[in-house]
Amino acid sequence: MSAHADTHAHDDHGHHHKETFVTKYIFSQDHKMIAKQYLVTGTIMGVIGVIMSLLFRMQIAWPEQPNVIFEALLGKWAPEGVMDADIYLALVTIHGTIMVFFVLTAGLSGTFSNLLIPLQIGARDMASGFLNMVSYWLFFLSSVVMVISLFVSAGPAAAGWTIYPPLSALPMAQGGSGTGMTLWLVSMAIFIASSLLGSLNYIVTVLNLRTKGMSMTRLPLTIWAFFITAVIGVISFPVLLSAALLLIMDRSFGTSFFLSDIFIQGEVLHYQGGSPVLFEHLFWFLGHPEVYIVILPAMGLVSEIMATNSRKPIFGYRAMIASILAIAFLSTIVWGHHMFVSGMNPFLGSVFTFTTLLIAIPSAVKAFNWITTIWKGNLQMNPAMLFSIGFVSTFITGGLTGIILGDSALDINVHDTYFVVAHFHLVMGISALYGMFAGIYHWYPRMYGRMLNKNLGYIHFWVTAVCAYGVFFPMHFIGMAGLPRRYYTNSNFPLFDDVSNVNVIITIFALIGGAVQIVYLYNFFVSIYYGKKTVQNPWRSTTLEWTAPIKHIHGNWEGEIPHVYRWSYDYSKPGHDEDFVPQNVPLKEGEEELQH
């Protein structure tokens, strides 16, 4: 296989000089360029998503108060500077959609799967460069459609990111369920096509294009994570596509898949025999695996970065792979825990409680393995390492409350309250974002040939870390006090007045945390041109991507692809002069490869 890859790559290399601006920077088929395209698009979407969250946080803290920022950004949706209730729901909806799909799925997985799979397994490029390019451009198109939907006259989709029908199906139920929702669905359909093309490419590449000596048990954990993520994506995204298509049918062609017996605005609609609960099943059959699609790549990146910066092998390599597999398997049979009070049979609720709580076991194994990895290490506190430690911290804090939400009996009273918001933001929002930041700080030199400024990185991390806890920790308590999420204002419920001051504190932390991202954006964009030049292997890492030339070339390596002789975690191995032994260094005479 690798011989074939070699000849293929030499062909590529021959064409290298014929590249034009368009084939190099726009319609590029090079995985490294596509990775950067994903990252920059994801970053832009991320900025939009975060600004939206700050807007609705301000509304929650200071309800119905005029604000010049609202007036400037929301236009007709903020008459006299007071945010409208419809646009509040739209902001919540689009914030969720953008962050989950466009930033933490495409931005995270798209960037790092593309960058690292070929470089770390020793391949010239993805199995299909063309499909890879199509995948990115479909993602770009879906981003454009989603952004356009913000400017529709009746407002963007506003039924929550879960778009449960009938609310999302009936334009008379809500302004945003007209053209805004149509565009949302079209955008998601394109997004899913993009995601599937990407995932298939990742799977095929990992299975077929590994260099000589790179057995599956020598793969870095990043690759294992990307690989399994792609498998989950291929299994679950088509189900969301079917849900979206059926919803489009109900909305535009008069079918009744999800709708039945509806009387709204003085008239009975013709729908009969459908069930919104069916939509919930289809949605969460993707929706729950989706959180693992988001978190697994982050886990992979963090495992790799922690080992490198601890100068120690990752602890429990086999257990780490086993837990990824266990999580992937369980992730497809737990979706019903989002539906304990949906009206489905309570017996099903029991089954889903059981499977859901089981997921805590592989998650605990991973957390303890990370902690043991840094034990007795020689920790290099690079910004990437700080974000990785931060990841483990928020993953534990957020993950633990999962044993409350996964327990159907307890879910009755905290379902859809701020407790849920706190839980998932910590465990998959903030954690995945930390994983992404860690990856960016770590592989930035590999992407741009320059280093990010580490001091700005430290400021970025510490302020973000404090604010993340400041925002989401107190939120658990408002949730336990019974406050429902997605409320435009709580002023109609004096019952919750005693927690209203908490909302002000949360918003202040959110504003500071949002503002400090400017430091990161500055660092990112300015360093592309003015950052300090990198050395070949700045983090003294063992994996193959650091053996490729700093300047990007088509085909990744001049000459032959390096062969692999050992696993990727030979840090501080006794009997070597350096505290790391790259994977392409043959075993010394008499040296044994670790039995793993």
Add this chain to the structure above:
Amino acid sequence: MTALLTIIVLVFILIAIWQMVKIFDLAQAKSGGDEIPGVATDKDNSLNGYLMMGFLAFIYVITIVSCVKWGDLPLLSNSASEHGPTIDNLMIISLVIIFFVQTVTQFLLHYFAFKYKGEKGKQALFFADNNKLEAIWTIIPVIVLAGLIIYGLNTWINIMGVDESDDPIVIELYAQQFNWKARYAGADNTLGKANVRLIDIDRANILGLDEADPNAQDDIITTELHLPKGRPVLFKMRSQDVLHSAYMPHFRAQMNCVPGMITQFGFTPTKTTAEMRATQQMKDKVANINEIRVENSKELIAKGEEALERYEFDYVLICNKICGKSHYNMQMKIVVEEEEEFNAWLKEQKEFKNSLIN
């Protein structure tokens, strides 16, 4: 104008960051050394190691402050339904486990990050695997979770299983954008057939009852939910337009209302509204809320608006599934009273057959 100001502020921020970077660079150039630019030095390792301990302290402080300020569990006041205490117990057990694990693991993580901060020439331990350790942290969670699963499922089954032999009073909760109605089954304790297709606004048949169904004749439709204390209630939920969720937090009860199907949830109220108001915990809570409201009213009065009303505790039914523009104000008052009071109240309400307009 605002746009211009925003741009100016942004430019200033960027310049400030740029200057900050220059200062960092100068300071580091002075300390010299052969380090690679952008890679942590021993000094960075040490500083960030200490910050890790500081951060651990921050996590503990925010936990303690949150618990002291807002952690008077159960936050909603003691439950007012028969099954409520079992949920509250399970919740408190889970919280204690979480609190313990959180405290220990966060300590290990941050303390190790501090203790093993890197130094040049230090050797890390080559420690790649240990089956015994892996077994320990697989088996311990298995045991703890097994306990939680068994307790949890037991509780869940008890709550969700409706025992018809208890002779529950049957009440329909009817949801629509953006209000609630309750329908009592009347003397026959059987709800009349209904479908939204039968709604006839002109005849005031607002819930779509089957006018020909004998069971429907004595049904009673109200806009306030009254419940007798100590009697099992079986709620049948319906929605006429979109998904809603009937959330009654004080009774630890919630179920979605789904158009096209009937969902159900049952519980037995154990405290009347008056009894709940008289508990010390609720008195404190209400006093606290009223203090806040007086404080907020001062601001409102200064702006020339009306002051907020004094708060008195009432049970509420809240919509807890996003349902459109006024989702945030979809509620119904719940009154729990002694059975005689309840019966007296019910007698005053109009039966369906008498409420129709011909």
